[in-house]
Amino acid sequence: MDKPAKEWTAIVLTSRTLEDGEAIKSELLTYQKKGFIHQSCIVLVVEDPVSSTSSGVGSGTATINALFYVVEQLSARRGYHVLSADVLIDSNILVLHHGRSYPFGNPLGAFTLLPGHISPSKDYVEITTNILHLYNFATTKLLPLFGSGFWVCSTDMIIDYDQDAFVEPSTDSSTGETDACIITVPAEPFYASKHGVVLTGQNGLVQDLLYRAPESTLQSFTQEGNELQLISGIVYMSVGVSERLLALQRFPAIESCTYLSTDVGSEPHSVSFFFDMLLAMSDGIREEDFMKRGSNITKGDGGASGDASKAMGTNVRRIIWNKMRHFRLSSFHIPFARHIYLSTDLSASEYLNIMKSLGDPQSSHSFVSRSSSVPSHRFHSANSCLIDVEPMSGNLHVTNSFLENRLRIEEDACIYNVDTRMSYIRDSKLCLNAGLYLAVFPVRLALPESTCVKVPVAIGLNDSLLTSMERTTYCNIPWKNFLERTGITTSDLWPGPFAQKEQTLWNAKLFPVLSSCGEPTMDMLFWAFSSQGSEVGLSLAVKLERWRASWRYSLCDILQNADLNADFQAKRSMFYEVFARQLAKGLLENENIHYLPYFQSAVVDGFTKVVLEALDSVASTAPPNVAARTLALTADMLSCMARGEGGLRSGPAANEKFLPAFDAFENGHFERGVGLMRKQREEWSFKPDMLIRCARHYEGAAQICIRRAVMSAKQVSQTLSLPFRKDSSA
Template identity: 30%
Template sequence: METSVVVRGSPSTLARMEQPKGVDWTVIILTCQYKDSVHVFQRELEVRQKWEQIPPGTLLLAVEDPETRVGSGGATLNALLVAAEHLSARAGFTVVTSDVLHSARILILHMGRDFPFDDCGRAFTCLPVEKPQAPVEAVVCNLDCLLDIMSHRLGPGSPPGVWVCSTDMLLSVPPNPGISWDNFRGARVIALPGSTAYARNHGVYLTDSQGFVLDIYYQGTEAEIQRCARPDGRVPLVSGVTFFSVETAEHLLATHVSPPLDACTYMGLDSGARPVQLSLFFDILLCMARNVNRENFLVGQPPEMGQGDSDVAGYLQAARAELWRELRDQPLTMAYVPDGSYSYMTSSASEFLCSLTFPGAPRARVVHSQVEELQLLGAGSSVVSCLLEGPVQLGAGSVLQHCHLQGPVHIGPGCLVSGLDTAQCEALRGLELHDLVLQGHHVQLHGAPGRVFTLVGCLDSWERQGTGTYLNMSWSEFFQKTGVRALGPQDLLWMLHPQEDGGKALRAWRACWRLSWEQLQPCLDRAATLASRRDLFFRQALRKVRHVLEARQDLSLRPLIRAAVREGCPGPLLATLDHVAAGAGDPGVAARALACVADVLGCMAEGQGGLRSGPAANPGWMRPFSYLECGDLAGGVHALAQERDKWLSRPALLVRAARHYEGAGQILIRQAVLSARQFVSTEPAEQPAPGQWVVAECPARVDFSGGWSDTPPLAYELGGAVLGLAVRVDGRRPIGARARRIPEPELWLAVGPRQDKMALKIVCWSLDDLQDYCQPHAPGALLKATFICAGIVHVGSKLSLREQLLHAFGGGFELHTWSELPHGSGLGTSSILAGAALAALQRAAGRVVGTEALIHAVLHLEQVLTTGGGWQDQVGGLMPGIKVGRSRAQLPLKVEVEEITVPEGFVQKLSDHLLLVYTGKTRLARNLLQDVLRSWYARVPAVVQNAHSLVQHTEECAKAFRQGSLPLLGQCLTSYWEQKKLMAPGCEPLAVRRMMDVLAPHVHGQSLAGAGGGGFLYLLTKEPRQKEALEAVLAKTEGLGNYSVHLVEVDTQGLSLQLLGGETST
């Protein structure tokens, strides 16, 4: 799994697989310059904790630097003090004690200085990357990438201590950087490779052969840089990442009470100490470097110190002397990551653009954005968190961020445009920007909120004497064009009024209130900026929701749902889902939208309130359900939303509401599946005499590949393909039904073993006795539904049951079903039983149903019964031999069956090598089914990919049958079982896993039948006729429970119907 950021235009891949467990941070601190930004960045840390980027128990602290220019070293010391103080208080101490550091894992992230291209600094600069496997959908900032690198790449394996990481660079680190922490002590710096040319403007480490740091050079000479070069010619760059062991961190913390270092902390400043500026690398770390002597160290001047700071040199010498005393004996080592990369985020617009674009890429990178006319985006450009309506043209190599634009707008090549909305589009009409940076800023001016817009050239150099440029032209040319004479290089910012027409624009611009960049920074409203970005993100997200659902895309909306709920704004999302569901012309789209509503409600419950699976028949929801049953989709969705509003107050109600939304989705699935009725037809036949039994007998079925793909809605949204075998168990066809006419105008039902003595017997005298036909657990429900689906009884008729039966048939019917298989066997019993019952009953009524029509009739029956379910069971048990059933990704739902031709003698060979083992565990298919449908509607990526694999695997399995290869079929079975486990986690009980492990050496392959979870295990043995041998193997294994081994053979007959003589009625 790779998570990296974009560096120098290289595309990056993020988190394709599940994240390994990261560092369980004790404290994460984010340091920032401005006091009024602390609460803003504190919230950003807390949001990331909600997003599961940060462990739930981590203490989060946004800490203001004591002074705006204390340097990276001063900010580190102050942050360490604040962390120790909070941990000391949490541990019950009344004073700061370094003991609390001994088991702590602390991460300090420095915001650093202002950044001209993002008002919230380099840490919150958004990058054109996505994390498709992240639990919560969000724009990815540099901070997020660095958190991931520290938590999952550099941090794991390190001992307790303090990590310090700058946020002013773009890093890429491989998943396993190969850092050894054996016998580590002291401090360690992380170095990444760079060219000698790049190193001329950056810091590099000089080390010895054992990795000890000898010196640190900043903007070193050619000779110094070459001295640091590795064998491949690259040099170890200062990356901004450092680790302090607990011992070293304690030594550093001890300096906070020693003048003048106390002035680096808020405690010292609160005590009146004079501020001091310290560099983390060239003050704190440099004193540990082996080649540095005390005299040179004390008089040196760190790069962070400006030219005007020479008057504090003496003050700094005293601070350095104290650092030398505390830290000199601590070893400093370097960990070099040769496969990583580092890029400092400079103030150069062209360099910044380069890091966000993709030179040579054939198309634009569009991230968390909705773009109506994608073809207008130039190659290699990037669009992040934008909403682009109409013709918005973006030139090659340009970047759009946080913009809501309505075309026509033309942004040429080489531009960075950020923070604009529709109000500014009019001002851009008819213009084509080239190589410009145009930004909208949220500000507070004299306490009032406002917007400010800045425009600079990507190639500008404002302060260069003589050759300085602005808007990519020389100052003299700029003055000539604008008529401005006294404009200084800092006064380049004006209020933009887009309603001004072009003729007045220049005069308006000249009259505008101007601020310098320096004056602007304290006025920036970072809370408003981040709130505006969040608002735009969710606006485009709602468009995405509509598009994904209406275009039937296989994209998961769950991360977006979590984002909306955790940000406290599920209302607009629910409204959007209602709108899509109500207006959908396709029941599949509407059902998925309702399933998404259920996911929103479940997410709002935050894991409380009970299990998602459960009953969905509360009287309050019956009115909306009735609208849906009648086909009034818009009315049903509206009524559902009205009822939903009553169920939002607490988790238990939210979960129950979610169940009812899933129930509403089931109604739409039923309506879609009922389209299969058009493929059900009967032919008239001679009616058997009253009392004459029609007996239907069927084999069971074993699924060899593709199961779950036949389950609605997958069967008609993805398209299904299942390879199944009709099988006899211990030489018998275990499933059957018999029906006959009786003179009494009644329905006599019997459910149970083939011999009537133990059967459950039910007599229906009236239509009221049939009303529970749609309650699967009601006695005789399947048999009652059979009479309704066969058209023998109409429950909505004004005629009584007696009148209907006498009028159409001159009497009633007796129907008896049986199965010799245990409940929950996984061999397709209930669906095959429904087929047998329908076939026998129709024949008793004087009609003949073809097998393919019967397959669709069972689909209809199971929807009427409300059990749902797919078509593979009836295909497997009603059709003979080895076959593949298929359904296309369309409605009406139609199943087509292909018989698989195998080599001569292979059917017998297969029967000799097949065995069934009853595991003694009853499976709970209903809950498994609900979980799978929930995952499918959510388009969980792993489930979608696995569903496609199931269909493809079926065709491969068919080839193995045609070849007659048992080893290949064994591989198919093994793969199939893995696919089933991916589809329905929890379908492999521990006792079954133990049984499969014991049997593994003796089989080519094995799988639980059907959905799994229990029932029958079927085996393809390496040797023929292995029943007794495997019984002996299992007998030696403890803890397997009440299992049994059964012979199995391929049935080449399928459903059989037979007319027998009359018998005494039950």
């Protein structure tokens, strides 16, 4: 990672619910502990204001609320007794909007795993997520180009850019003096017609913002290469603009955009960040056009219905126009970049194509046993273990999963967050039908005890989530055929007052979350598997009745109630399971791998036990030379656990409590020696100085193993007698 010229003062995460926000904040704090986010940066989470008549608010409302909240927090931390805009003068604030639910790779597009790893320093390792990628991009490539200010960044998109070809503005660029700036990337009219586009004038200022304009309209605005300036989702606002935006909360209509609306008992009003707030700063927009256009949400579509809502929307737009109009809005175009929107409009196969286009390696932090028979050229994995996987035809894409031969994959599959050791597999040996996306999501159920269950989901790789069932498929077959084959009815799937055109895979109550036997099992999705185990004799009628008797969620319900904290923990748990297996393999095969960053990360993530157990396992059975290296690495692990405290690594290693273990190593009883060392380690691991002393004794044990390795070499060595050579010059 490039060292940025400046650092962020604060990062503010907006979230629809406090539970989701706290889970994401915990992830960001983990990044901070590992050095990916600067230690001085303040990490905050703020819940979006939510009205009683809608499930969410516009991006503008969320932005105003985040600005108000972070200034309030900074004011308090700097000793002010009232809200002070002065804290903005020397601050760099980044707002990350929570983003929408996403069914592929993670319940949130922000934490979709991207190909490869990212390591900003020699000290830690981390799987690349989209939010970490966006943060790195904003920090190293954008922040140094602008003055102090307030940044807004969506997390619904991936910005794929060529770092070597990245063109920075010249020294006479006006980016440091602009009032506000939209970061744009190139896009062709077809793609741009689904998003927002910036139109600029000869003076370099933004003239207009177009949202989902027809492709034919956009053709007339294309530049060189048939491209347009697409809104990337990242915006900079200067201190002056931020101060003015903050001052707007003095107006009751704008105050309702902050959390204060909840505290005073008023309804929050929805505002669009781009097409209300930024549109008002566009150079080519007149007041009459602005008041007439507005966004759908300020016209009342996102809040309470009726004349009162429309009047409030008109009032909000007039305030925004009057107070924000005189600011200059520019754009900063990144020509060597690509915008990828993580939308529920995408199918699973389109998601896979995106991953491949990003340079998806065949294996990224994964362990595949030698007995697995998946063809390497058809296999892509990230953060996964494959043990004894049976041969298959077609392509396999696995993320955050542990697969063994209890699940057979027929042909062409995408697997996310599946662990075949879990109870949802039961005792049956299942065969996943061809062409499916199989995932397991941890879901919080609306029960008093806040139960979290693991919910299996299966959809076709080419299924459309949002298209009416009349015009699309489920599990790659027409809905009509699926219903006839299974006996499921439309009233089973859409029990509410859904018009036929509104009946989609997104809102179909397909997936059991609770049954009479407890948590759902994969075989309850009976249409997705060919059972080869104990339930092969069950009739279709029995399977259908069991499915009907279950409590079911739609895919939309599942993602809205996904337990993000459980999902993050599952990802990290799998990361260290993979590492433990790679560690054992690397030691036994004498691979040259730098393990310290993994050890340091295990301390931060709370997975030191997994690493120590892996080291113990290798040292117990390995030959002396390998055992010596393994014991030395255990000493390194213990030193990392001391977190830089506890004293020096060098020191005596002859404490009587370790002597029985040393005797066992001297006599070649490595398994007993490792067991005795482990027992003493567990007694000494409660504070840093004891950890360091324990590490010294592990180094002492390693020296004994080295001595035995040298002695074994002497035992097998031979002195050879060679015949005298007459042609020798000696």
